[in-house]
Amino acid sequence: MRTLIDIFLAFFRVGMLGYGGGPSSIPLVHQEVVKKYRWMNDDEFGDTLALGNALPGPIATKMAGYIGYRVKGITGGIVGVLALTLPTIVLMIALLTWFMAYKDSPVIQGMTNAVRPVVGVMLASLAYDFFKKSWKGQAVSVKRNSVIIGLISLIVIVFLGWHPAFVIGGILLFALLKKNESNSQKQAAGGKERKRDENA
Amino acid sequence: MIYWDLFMAFFIPGIVGYGGGPASIPLIQNEVVTRYGWLTLEEFGDALALGNALPGPIATKMAGYVGYLMGGPLGATVALFATVAPSLIAMIVLLRILYRFKDSPRVKTMTQMIRPTIGILLAIIAVQFFVSAWHAIGVFQFVILTAASWLFLEKWKAHPAWVIVGALIYGMVIL
Numbered sequence: 289m290r291t292l293i294d295i296f297l298a299f300f301r302v303g304m305l306g307y308g309g310g311p312s313s314i315p316l317v318h319q320e321v322v323k324k325y326r327w328m329n330d331d332e333f334g335d336t337l338a339l340g341n342a343l344p345g346p347i348a349t350k351m352a353g354y355i356g357y358r359v360k361g362i363t364g365g366i367v368g369v370l371a372l373t374l375p376t377i378v379l380m381i382a383l384l385t386w387f388m389a390y391k392d393s394p395v396i397q398g399m400t401n402a403v404r405p406v407v408g409v410m411l412a413s414l415a416y417d418f419f420k421k422s423w424k425g426q427a428v429s430v431k432r433n434s435v436i437i438g439l440i441s442l443i444v445i446v447f448l449g450w451h452p453a454f455v456i457g458g459i460l461l462f463a464l465l466k467k468n469e470s471n472s473q474k475q476a477a478g479g480k481e482r483k484r485d486e487n488a
Numbered sequence: 489m490i491y492w493d494l495f496m497a498f499f500i501p502g503i504v505g506y507g508g509g510p511a512s513i514p515l516i517q518n519e520v521v522t523r524y525g526w527l528t529l530e531e532f533g534d535a536l537a538l539g540n541a542l543p544g545p546i547a548t549k550m551a552g553y554v555g556y557l558m559g560g561p562l563g564a565t566v567a568l569f570a571t572v573a574p575s576l577i578a579m580i581v582l583l584r585i586l587y588r589f590k591d592s593p594r595v596k597t598m599t600q601m602i603r604p605t606i607g608i609l610l611a612i613i614a615v616q617f618f619v620s621a622w623h624a625i626g627v628f629q630f631v632i633l634t635a636a637s638w639l640f641l642e643k644w645k646a647h648p649a650w651v652i653v654g655a656l657i658y659g660m661v662i663l
Contacts, residue, residue, distance in 0.1 A: 301649065303545070304543050305648070305649055305653075306545070307543050307652070309546040309547075310547070311509075311510065311613050312617065316648060319647075319648055331599050334599065334606050335583070335586065335599055335602065336579075336583065337606055338605070339579060339582055339586070340579060343575050343578055343579055343582075345512070345547075345571070345572070345575030346502070346512065346545050346548060347509065349509075349571070350575055350576050350579050353572065353576040353579070353580070354576065354580055354583060358583075372545065372548075373548040373552065373568060373572070375544070376543055376545070376548075377544075377548065377556075380538060380539060380542055381552065381553055381556050384535070384553065394663070395660050397663070398659035398663030399541075399656045399659040399663075400541060401659055402625070402658050403655045403656060403659065404617045404618075404633075405617070405618065405633035405634040406637040406648075408615075408617035408634065409634060409637040409638050409641055410637075411610050411611070411613050411617065412610075412611065413641065415606075415607045415608075415609075416607075418603045418607035419604065419607040430600060433600075433601065434600075434601075434604045437601055438604035438607065438608060441605040445609070452605070456602065456605060459598070459601050459602055459605060460598055463597045463601050
């Protein structure tokens with residue numbers, strides 16, 4: 289029961305503090321799940337986020353549902369999703385009647401705008417954590433792979449506008465299928481050449 | 489059968505919408521306004537504006553509100569379920585498979601190789617937030633808020649909740 293209450297509180301806070309839709313609440317989920325309750329470590333959180341991003345649908349509820357499920361089974365998953373979504377849905381239905389008049393008010397606009405840089409800093413620092421982990425204390429070959437993967441991700445997602453699911457799916461498949469180091473280098477080179485051809 | 493329609497209307501954006509809730513808003517609009525005609529475009533826009541002003545995920549707020557409007561509490565439940573459940577179940581199944589082989593070298597390599605991509609994805613969302621804030625409040629306020637957030641969060645390790653509440657009050661009073 290204690291755990292269920294913790295799951296509820298964790299995702300209730302995420303829901304009530306996450307402005308700007310699900311993606312903006314990812315650092316808050318990280319704060320609760322990894323830092324506060326230690327239900328997962330950074331690696332597991334990273335895997336969950338990667339797979340969540342590769343699958344369709346809202347991201348915050350996928351995180352809440354999966355983490356709740358992992359901690360306390362199906363009940364935990366249901367509690368996670370409801371704690372995240374229900375309070376704000378109720379708020380929305382209740383407030384809609386009179387809040388409409390103020391939607392363009394400078395106060396509401398100011399609140400929404402002021403919170404954006406905070407979310408930006410939180411996301412940037414989480415991004416930095418992931419970069420640091422893929423670099424610090426790793427073997428040279430791993431460092432080199434990290435740089436290559438980072439650059440490919442940046443180019444494919446930002447400049448070619450591909451959906452992240454292709455990149456994540458591609459990397460996961462590549463890691464699953466790769467046999468050994470020399471083999472993987474050949475495949476990586478082949479993959480790069482294919483991409484170059486497509487660009488040309 | 490309104491409940492079946494509600495389920496379908498939110499099931500489709502839930503499984504087609506990539507990139508989190510905000511990405512599925514146009515798909516929800518397509519179902520709710522164009523296909524089923526439950527709301528006019530103006531009503532949908534108003535609901536979206538209110539939804540954006542409130543905290544929490546946006547897709548589920550829209551599902552809950554439209555579901556409630558069309559089918560009461562049961563309608564809201566059906567729409568919420570349709571939005572959340574299909575992709576959540578897929579996620580649970582896939583991660584269970586992944587963790588069964590958690591200690592295999594391949595899965596370890598996978599975890600290792602996915603990190604830079606996750607870093608890039610988070611950095612992209614961060615940049616989007618910075619750019620939209622810059623446009624909305626101007627350079628001066630943007631620099632103040634960003635610097636203050638960084639100091640509180642990273643240097644002084646304040647809990648994000650307090651920083652967010654602080655920013656909300658700042659926005660209410662100053663902006």
